[in-house]
Amino acid sequence: NVTSKDVIIEKSNSIETLSEETLDQYQNESTNSPPMAVGRFDYLTQSYYMHVAQSFIPAKEILTKVEIKIGRNDSAIEDLTVAIRNDLTGNNLFEKNIDPAEVDTQNFSWLEVDIDNMFVDVGETYYLVVYTENITGNWYMWASNNDSASYPYGEAWISMDNGSTWGNKSKAKNYNPKPRSLSKLDDTNISIDLCFRTYGRDSTTFDIQFALFGKNLTTTFTNIGDVNATAVHFKVNVVGGVFNKIDEKTEAIYLPPLNPEGEIEAYTEFFGFGMVNITAEIHASNAPIVTKTARGFVFFSYIFVFQEISI
Secondary structure, three states: OEEOOOOOOOOHHHOOOOOOOEEEEEEOOOOOOOOEEEEEEEEOOEEEEEEEEEEEOOOOOEEEEEEEEEEEOOOOOOOEEEEEEOOOOOOOOEEEEEOHHHOOEOOOEEEEEEEEEEEOOOOOOEEEEEEEOOOOOOEEEEOEEOOOOOOOOOOEEEEOEOOOOOEOOOOOOOOOOOOOOOOOOOOOOOOOEEOEEEEEEOOOOEEEEEOOEEEOEEEEEEEOOOOOEOOEEEEEEEEEOHHHOEEEEEEEEEOOOEOOOOEEEEEEOOOEEEEEEEEEEEEEOOEEEEEEEEEEEEEEOEEEEEEEEEO
16 A cells, blocks of 8 residues: 555666566568668669668567667668658657667678567557668668568568658568558569567556545556556546645555556545545556546545546
8 A cells, every 4th residue: 555655766677677578570581582771772873762661560569679680881880770660651659779880790690679668559560660871881781581481470661762652572461451652662472571570578457446435535556457567657646625725646656566456555645625636647667558537525634536537
């Protein structure tokens, strides 16, 4: 039980929150296909401004890390950007700039990119996008494979115009339809997948309930998912009353893992009279934010909760 006078102040990073991280989606082979250029690639009299992406469908709700098998030209001097999108021409949901010194020269190796618990929709298509500054001599090479069975839930995508338009050279695969605005570069049966790995873990979620009547406010947070919740952060606000004299908050970080069906009871103390608004919020390192609001009436240190507004 946690009250407004008993707040846990330890930081959530004082415990391990990635112990359940596992390999999710992957394609490791690079034996049957030449690599794909990323950056400015000059061929004969033509210059191409290459962005490259691999689509994938996560089976874990939280994306924690990606790896790509990549190398660089010895003249590459600009950062390599690794991003995650749910639309090839949309905004980056995640991005990280990699110093070229972290990428092997004239050789391929696995580059690891950590992600701070990105929540994704299982079964939906996402894109692992890689690009860099398009200046002369600055380019990287992402290892690939042209075996259509190597990764059945996605494929490589290419942009030759700095990310403005995208296409691919892959035959149809067993995954979600491509956006209508994206056309293929050609109609050949060449299927290309890039060398990549994604890592993730399962998420959980919470239920919030207010006690309908009592001295002070009792809020019960329940883990209604199937896995432990880690580094749980919750808060409760009670504001209002005559002349807005009531403004009380309970906020804490609950460090022990909260088991499925486990509960946390938070008590918010106050004193006053009149109508109040109640807001409760909870999230964890492996659970998205859940919020619930209600209206109540305060009589000195007692409260009657009579209307839930939303959850």
